[in-house]
Amino acid sequence: MPALSKGQLAFNWLLVFVMPLPGIFAAWWLAGAKCDPDTLCSFTQSNAMIGFNVLLFFNFDIGFWIVNHIQGSMWLVDLYWCFVPILGAYYYQTRDTAEYDSARAWLSMSILWLWAARLTHNYLRREEWMLGEQEDWRLANFRKQFGWAWYILSLPMGYISQHLMLFGLQVPFYGVYRSKEPLNVWDIVASTLAISGILFTFIADN
Numbered sequence: 762m763p764a765l766s767k768g769q770l771a772f773n774w775l776l777v778f779v780m781p782l783p784g785i786f787a788a789w790w791l792a793g794a795k796c797d798p799d800t801l802c803s804f805t806q807s808n809a810m811i812g813f814n815v816l817l818f819f820n821f822d823i824g825f826w827i828v829n830h831i832q833g834s835m836w837l838v839d840l841y842w843c844f845v846p847i848l849g850a851y852y853y854q855t856r857d858t859a860e861y862d863s864a865r866a867w868l869s870m871s872i873l874w875l876w877a878a879r880l881t882h883n884y885l886r887r888e889e890w891m892l893g894e895q896e897d898w899r900l901a902n903f904r905k906q907f908g909w910a911w912y913i914l915s916l917p918m919g920y921i922s923q924h925l926m927l928f929g930l931q932v933p934f935y936g937v938y939r940s941k942e943p944l945n946v947w948d949i950v951a952s953t954l955a956i957s958g959i960l961f962t963f964i965a966d967n
Contacts, residue, residue, distance in 0.1 A: 764891075764894065765891055765893060765894050770891060770894075773892040773893035776893075777837075777892065780820075780824065780825065780828065781820065781844070781848065783819075783820050783824065784816045784819070784820030784821070784824075784848070785848070787816050788812075788816055788852055788855075791805060791806060791812065791816075792855060792856065792857070794806070801815075806856075806857070809852065809853050809856040809858055809859070809935065809938075810853075810932075810935050812852075812856075813849050814928060814931075816852075817845065817849075817924060821845065821920065821924060822916065822920040822921055822924050823920075825838060825920060826915065826919070826920050830912060832893065834895075834896040835896050835897065836892070836894075836895065836896040837893070838900075838919065838920070838923060839896075840881070840892070842927070843880045843881040844877065845930075845931075846873060846876075846877065846930040846931060846934070847873060847874065847877055849930075849934060849935075850869075850870060850873055850931070850934035850937075850938075853931075853934050853937070853938040854866065854870075854934075854938050858939075859938040859939075860938070860940070861937055861938045861939070861940065862940070862941055862943055862944055864943070864944040865937055865942075865943075865944045865948055866937055866938065868944070868948065868952055869933070869937050872955050872956060872959070873934070875959055876955075879959055879962060879963050879966070903915070903918065903919075
């Protein structure tokens with residue numbers, strides 16, 4: 762891809778902050794909405810995991826799919842691997858159905874932010890802070906390989922497939938915000954392993 766102009770680069774940075782806003786506003790509205798029984802609104806209110814993934818589907822899968830086709834690049838997907846788990850964790854924390862031990866919540870969220878900071882820094886450093894100048898080489902190859910069919914195939918191959926992987930990263934935080942069991946030794950063991958993994962990946966990045 763040709764080098765980005767300053768205007769294109771500024772627009773891409775703006776996209777980073779604008780793209781999740783529909784989902785964030787929808788989550789905020791859903792938290793306070795008075796939903797009729799037996800409706801999708803009521804169902805998503807009482808099922809936090811389903812609610813978040815419905816919003817993620819429309820905002821991430823469909824919204825990003827449309828915008829990235831307009832731009833001719835799926836670069837935005839890579840960066841949002843850093844942010845979607847954080848959005849999911851806060852979504853679970855702010856639901857009416859949430860119940861949790863504050864120490865476990867603080868510890869797990871701190872580790873999540875550390876993980877996201879490491880991944881974000883690595884991504885931006887790899888791209889030399891030029892957001893959108895290039896996309897994942899595998900997706901670029903698919904674009905050439907499938908031609909016009911990529912406009913359709915990119916939704917399941919580039920977005921829905923990654924949504925499923927991001928779903929797996931959310932699951933632990935759904936558990937964190939569904940239990941008031943006090944922090945215990947297994948939390949410390951798991952946290953130590955997680956921090957060690959982040960440290961090893963940071964070393965590997967460098």
